[in-house]
Amino acid sequence: MSNLQEKIAKLFPEASFEDAGEFRITVPDARLHDLVKTLRDDSELRFDYLVTIVGMDWKTSLGCIYYLMSTRSKQVIAVKVSTDDRDKPMLHSIADLYHIAQFYEREVYDFYGIIFIGNPDMRRLFLNIDWKGYPLRKDYDDNPSLNPVSIENERQSDFTDQWVETASGEVRKNERRIFAPEDFVVNIGPQHPATHGVLRFRTAIDGETIKRIDVYMGYIHRGIEKLCEDLNYPQTLHFMDRMDYFSAHNYHHGLCLCIEKAAGIEAPRRAQVIRVLMDELSRIASHCLFLGTFCMDLGATTMLFYTLRVREQILDIMERTCGARMTFNYDTIGGVMQDLDENFVADVKALLDVIPANIKEYNKLFTGNVITRNRMEGVGVLTNEDAVSYAITGPSGRASGWACDVRKTHPYAIYNELEFDEVIRHEGDSMARFKNRIDEITQSARIIAQLIDNIPEGEIQAKVPKVLKLPVGHWFQLVEGCRGLFGVYIESDGSTKPYRMKLVTPSMPAACVVDHITRGQKIADLITIGGSMDYIVPDMDR
């Protein structure tokens, strides 16, 4: 770490450093672009993966925290910039360095009103264009009469703003068309069976070939991050079930770990083992549903009935222990809600017995099928560099040859004691993403098999104060959800409520990359590609 600090201090004398828990560099806005470029391109550092941009309102100033990860050393660092101007805050964009930054910056603009100079597309991302105010600012006026629920269609625009800085340092606003005037634009969604929820694509096509896609999100944006700021820490947990409802356990695990890290609590070993068991069971259930719905999108409805058989079996196991089929609210700060059901071990063993036969059946029914192969092989190829630049994690990222499994790169709970393989393929097409998920079911089953006979006895809940207050500070925690990296950023001002809670979800990049990988493909392949990215819309919108 000191190496890195020396190197940066030499190049950027104005930067200041902070090394408590995480390495954080604070720079003035004018030097941000150069610093990030150095961090990304330096042959030793290679911070080529932008994990997220956390927008912040520190009351007196607004700003951003950029989390960068090196795909080589797996190190995570933070870069902080801020501006004192609250009326028209402006920062410099890094959209030319990372593809995903364009969308993350749009999100920050939407929530905080910070304009990014140089971002080619400065529109709101989740809220409609006439929305008044910036909801995540601390002084936001949430009077419903300002932004009423209306059944009138929202205003549409074919134009976007672009702020550019001239050589003399003057900032100008340019208007730019999203589509060329001669483009034929087809609207797909938000109500469309193959978008897996309420996502909208405006698609410019040339005959049957896709020229460009403009993604519209926010049709299920519920403002979870803002809601969390009004709730105390144990209360924030239940929202984790309702973002990516397939990785409810994994997301809970992530938030619990982050709060535990901040409060200095350690969950008992039994609770940790139970959490990992539940995570892996959810992963199997999630991938089963993916296989079913994906094949259904391609026209093979039968597959859904086969894969849901295993999923229902897992949901039964969950229900007996957690008391619900989907929204469990099972992980608590410092442990888990209740002890395992007495038949848990027997039930899980019965499940492990049927999984290999089921996977064999799926492969026989679908994977080798000639229609399947024609529709999936070579469709929607995502290269390794693009996967990193677009921050595509999880099974989809690993299908492009990027080893991004958080369970391996930043092991948490008891994952470093377990034996499992990170499933990596290099083709990067829809077929690789599909096969990766089938293989991950096998790996998850392997993890469960290692643990199921060795669940340690003991407590399931550590001692946690009744009124939980976190010390002043900030924490960032990564876990592996079913669809990829899930991150939680908490900033605390010492009270019982988070000052800012940012949730980094894998589905948002997965939807943003659709434009890139569908260009030049046929419009029928949009369904295959979108399905294979396996995004969950409430997860991207939050």
Add this chain to the structure above:
Amino acid sequence: MEVKKITTKSMPYEDWKDNEYIEHLVEELRASGTNVLVGSLDKLINWGRSNSLWPLTFATSCCGIEFVSLGAARFDMARFGWEVARSSPRQADFMMVAGTIVNRMVPVFRRLYDQLAEPKYVIACGSCAISGGPFRKSYHVAKGIEDIVPVDVFCPGCPPRPEAMIYSIMQLSRKVKVEKFFGGVNRQEKRQDFFREHPEQEALYNPVLPDDADRTNK
């Protein structure tokens, strides 16, 4: 012609909840009086309709996944004749509003409702659709769909279990059985009640589609 009490083969009458509501509808039908010919035709049509309610594939969040489970082999809604989930509102009979409806979705949701062919029904499924649920305090969530469209059945839960969804659709099918098709559809009266409570929506009921010039303005 005397309208008979609404019964279901597989479930005794006393086990149903909200029987008073159905009885009230039956009373209304009896009071209005119908001749044998038209009444028998009504009965035939209602029998057909109540046993082939086609849902619209409409899901915004978690509840939608339970709806998928409902379609799969274990809960098997095909037993009841509801399995023909249509992706186009013009072919569907009812809308299972499974999930949160947020501000941005409201116009889209309303348009889908308007596109459903008469007679149309709405089930508010899950606490988000009923009241906003856990997101009620949010700046971007509609506090229940009742202010946007008329609702026939409320199905509580977060998300409701598939059994609860089955029960709610069965309740809906009981309501369909007391429909009067010839000589005025009693649902139209219900819509007028809705407009009386929400006068601001009446003007917007017949949506005027924006012409192209409006759509491309900025």
